[in-house]
Amino acid sequence: MALYSEKVMDHFRNPRNVGVIEDANGIGEVGNAKCGDIMKMYLKITDEVIEDVKFETFGCGSAIASSSMATELIKGKPLSEAMKLTNQAVAEALDGLPDYKMHCSVLAEEAIKSAIDDYNSKK
Numbered sequence: 001m002a003l004y005s006e007k008v009m010d011h012f013r014n015p016r017n018v019g020v021i022e023d024a025n026g027i028g029e030v031g032n033a034k035c036g037d038i039m040k041m042y043l044k045i046t047d048e049v050i051e052d053v054k055f056e057t058f059g060c061g062s063a064i065a066s067s068s069m070a071t072e073l074i075k076g077k078p079l080s081e082a083m084k085l086t087n088q089a090v091a092e093a094l095d096g097l098p099d100y101k102m103h104c105s106v107l108a109e110e111a112i113k114s115a116i117d118d119y120n121s122k123k
């Protein structure tokens with residue numbers, strides 16, 4: 001079996017929603033102390049719904065694929081639903097990640113939660 005699923009490779013090669021939202025009203029940045037990878041998530045929230053989301057990831061391929069998939073999973077969703085997104089759900093949507101790469105998907109979950117916290121703290 002290939003180490004990475006087709007979906008992981010697709011989201012790594014053609015990541016969705018890469019970039020910056022200039023007028024984002026929720027921004028979260030998290031890092032993994034062990035590998036030094038960093039993920040930044042920008043949210044544009046209107047009426048408690050994620051209208052737009054973009055990310056910048058300075059990290060490994062699995063972290064890039066995880067951020068890309070995570071943005072796809074929360075775009076257009078209410079905040080209450082986005083808050084419940086787990087790294088397992090991101091990994092499942094990617095048709096799995098190797099065990100030792102699961103921590104990369106944790107960055108995506110944490111970056112989204114951190115951006116939502118930022119939004120809530122500014123309300």
Ligand code: FES
Pocket residue numbers: 032035036037059060061062063103104107
């Ligand atoms: Fe650092 Fe993947 S190895 S996030």
